[in-house]
Amino acid sequence: MHDAIPLTLSLILLAGMGAQWLAWWLRLPAILPLLAVGLVAGPIAGWLAPDQLFGNLLFPMVSLGVAVILFEGALTLRFSKLRGRARMVRNLVSFGVLLNGLLIALAARLCMNLPWSLALLFGALVTVTGPTVVAPLLRSVRPQRELANILHWESILIDPIGALLAVLVFEFTVSEQYQHTILMFGAIMIAGTLFGLSGAWLLAILMRRQWLPEYLHRVVSLALVLGVFTFANALATESGLLAVTVMGIRLANARDLIIEDILDFKETLTLLLISVLFIVLAARIDPHAFSGMGWGAVGVLLAILFIARPAAVWLAAIGSTLNWRQKAVLAWIAPRGIVAAAVSALFALQLERLGYSEARTLAALTFLVIVVTVTLQSLTARIVVQKLGMAAPPPRGVLIVGGNPVARAVAQALHEREIPVILADPLWRNVRAARMAGVPIYHGNVLSEHADTYLDLTGIGKLLALSLWPERNTLAGLYYRPLFGPDQIYTLRLDEERDDADRVRIVHSYRTARLFGEQVTLNRLQDRLDQGHAIRATPLTASFDFAAFRNKWGEQAIPLFALDPKSLLRVFSTRETLQPGPGWIVISLLPPAEAAKGAEAAA
Incomplete structure (x- = not known):
């Protein structure tokens, strides 16, 4: 008994x-x-x-x-x-x-x-x-x-x-x-x-x-x-x-x-x-x-x-x-x-x-x-x-997991283009700078019970995992996959993940699209930001199309996102090859001099 x-x-x-x-x-x-x-x-x-x-x-x-x-x-x-x-x-x-x-x-x-x-x-x-x-x-x-x-x-x-x-x-x-x-x-x-x-x-x-x-x-x-x-x-x-x-x-x-x-x-x-x-x-x-x-x-x-x-x-x-x-x-x-x-x-x-x-x-x-x-x-x-016609329009916004300098720069660039964005990180020092810049933040773990209750994801339709910890990125992708859909989950590659050894490689069923492409890593973006590179928007026209953009800046520019004529956010990734046309806006990481030119063009 x-x-x-x-x-x-x-x-x-x-x-x-x-x-x-x-x-x-x-x-x-x-x-x-x-x-x-x-x-x-x-x-x-x-x-x-x-x-x-x-x-x-x-x-x-x-x-x-x-x-x-x-x-x-x-x-x-x-x-x-x-x-x-x-x-x-x-x-x-x-x-x-x-x-x-x-x-x-x-x-x-x-x-x-x-x-x-x-x-x-x-x-x-x-x-x-x-x-x-x-x-x-x-x-x-x-x-x-x-x-x-x-x-x-x-x-x-x-x-x-x-x-x-x-x-x-x-x-x-x-x-x-x-x-x-x-x-x-x-x-x-x-x-x-x-x-x-x-x-x-x-x-x-x-x-x-x-x-x-x-x-x-x-x-x-x-x-x-x-x-x-x-x-x-x-x-x-x-x-x-x-x-x-x-x-x-x-x-x-x-x-x-x-x-x-x-x-x-x-x-x-x-x-x-x-x-x-x-x-x-x-x-x-x-x-x-x-x-x-x-x-x-x-x-x-x-x-x-x-x-x-x-x-x-x-x-x-x-x-x-x-x-x-x-x-x-x-x-x-x-x-x-x-x-x-x-x-x-x-x-x-x-x-x-x-x-x-x-x-x-x-x-x-x-x-x-x-x-x-x-x-x-x-x-x-x-x-x-x-x-009753009270459904929200298709979500345009992004949830960014991670509060490191690269994640903050990406969040601020999207926020400046009026894309709804939430930067989430459990460390206050990581989100404080973003908050001071006016970027909406969530101070906490996106996998927590608290996030389930208090994280308002209205208007959010994509997840960008930019955390320094690959395990957190993978778990976030798995957790939010039923909500956003597997085709809206992106993970930025870390340098240590470039090794194909079994001890590092993530199981195939857990992988998501690589954010910004296979060769772009967090350290590569951080190095360029440290050198004065900046994320800027460049409008495309009939006389200056995406091919001209590529020819002009070549490998110096890293395309990150594109806004189509309807202002819908598209992501450069391993999932699809974007070919922006006239009327689109390309958001990319540009060298210091070219960043200024990109800003002038966007203005």
């Missing part, structure tokens, strides 16, 4: 990682395969029984896991982002979310006959979309840039805001169990706020005054989060979730405090927790709870899809320049995500302990909303966007 427990725990973890990999491979939100694994392992196959496996530890385990998830989400809520976004986004995450939640609560009350307290809690829970489900959907659907930006930033900001709203509604709900409801709710609010602010203050002091070595930042922050959660609950029952949410928001908005390292760690930990929790929580779902909901659940789903969300979007859009087609797209794309599932399951556990007979219905209904919205909108969003 005791040997079976470690085996079961290991299998849960392996199944969670397998579901995450399957989601990555199929370009699906991870929540779908995780829920499927949990349902199969639990109620369908009967292999996993969480209540028997964990016993009295189930509730504390889920509570601590959700506390970390909420803290990580709160760390992303920076008020500067909210102030700097379009009014439409601010409206959606403020009074839009309130209207959405109230209408959903009304539907749950009328269709499911839930008590008002649970109906309001359900309404607050399913207002949350979340970047983990929205970001993959946007990459697949590719709506217009304005719509993509609204949906992208709404999903990021609504995550902690919606979670905080749900926590507040829950705190008020459980306070009704006590004789002095208002006093208990006030105690929960005060304890949660004070413990959250105190935890944030203590961690900020330790980091600012360097009383903690850097390698302890992550683990101490985790210990403080769990400590704040448990001590707040000990002082005022159920105030812990509010405390960790307040702590995260306060740290995210603290001045002169670098929390990226903590955020990266929490994202990795959250990924692990979500994988385990979702399988465990889905395994607890009673299939009879779904069948017992009847047509009332259908009514709630229809209200969510066709009444609550559209009403919130139309209200938020008052005074904006959005037309009805754009509003319709925003109203349709709102899949519910991880926070809704995790928090609803925890609340259901707590409400069961408090004697609410409808608690399991709350969790089952929330999971049903998640599965239906994610599945339905994943299948139909592209059709809706295309039928």
Whole structure:
């Protein structure tokens, strides 16, 4: 018996990682395969029984896991982002979310006959979309840039805001169990706020005054989060979730405090927790709870899809320049995500302990909303966007992997020609110069979970791998091949790859087109830049065509790109031999004197 427990725990973890990999491979939100694994392992196959496996530890385990998830989400809520976004986004995450939640609560009350307290809690829970489900959907659907930006930033900001709203509604709900409801709710609010602010203050002091070595930042922050959660609950029952949410928001908005390292760690930990929790929580779902909901659940789903969300979007859009087609797209794309599932399951556990007979219905209904919205909108969003004429034009931009001087020079040259470009590198010193020059950057690893959520690839259709590490270039090409297509992935050759020895040569199936040709290497470009060569644009005419360009400059010029008469970017590579004609613009690396001439010609 005791040997079976470690085996079961290991299998849960392996199944969670397998579901995450399957989601990555199929370009699906991870929540779908995780829920499927949990349902199969639990109620369908009967292999996993969480209540028997964990016993009295189930509730504390889920509570601590959700506390970390909420803290990580709160760390992303920076008020500067909210102030700097379009009014439409601010409206959606403020009074839009309130209207959405109230209408959903009304539907749950009328269709499911839930008590008002649970109906309001359900309404607050399913207002949350979340970047983990929205970001993959946007990459697949590719709506217009304005719509993509609204949906992208709404999903990021609504995550902690919606979670905080749900926590507040829950705190008020459980306070009704006590004789002095208002006093208990006030105690929960005060304890949660004070413990959250105190935890944030203590961690900020330790980091600012360097009383903690850097390698302890992550683990101490985790210990403080769990400590704040448990001590707040000990002082005022159920105030812990509010405390960790307040702590995260306060740290995210603290001045002169670098929390990226903590955020990266929490994202990795959250990924692990979500994988385990979702399988465990889905395994607890009673299939009879779904069948017992009847047509009332259908009514709630229809209200969510066709009444609550559209009403919130139309209200938020008052005074904006959005037309009805754009509003319709925003109203349709709102899949519910991880926070809704995790928090609803925890609340259901707590409400069961408090004697609410409808608690399991709350969790089952929330999971049903998640599965239906994610599945339905994943299948139909592209059709809706295309039928309404709201699809983005063919992407013109490029994602450049690597922040070395060659990559920065290429990025700046494309940026000056108004080609959308993102320069990505995990080292700040590599992207700082590009940012100072006005080039859009992504500070991070393009293969990370953070990039999946926050790297906005709207309008980007090509990947140029210019990193100093061939392994990173290869992995980036493999990772983004399903998104951009294999014919839009280019890798710049490194000098050490010129050797044909087996120890250096990459497996053929992993290779991509060589950027700028077989003989052009990163070191060769860097040497020329060091000698004063510069990337310039040269217009071609009937009297000065590409043959004349070649005859004039010969091997002194290295053609890099070409812009056709429609301003579409074409790449010189081993994949195709370009023959630009009159009306085209050739972007090339030219010697100092010729660079000046190229600049004058371009002017």
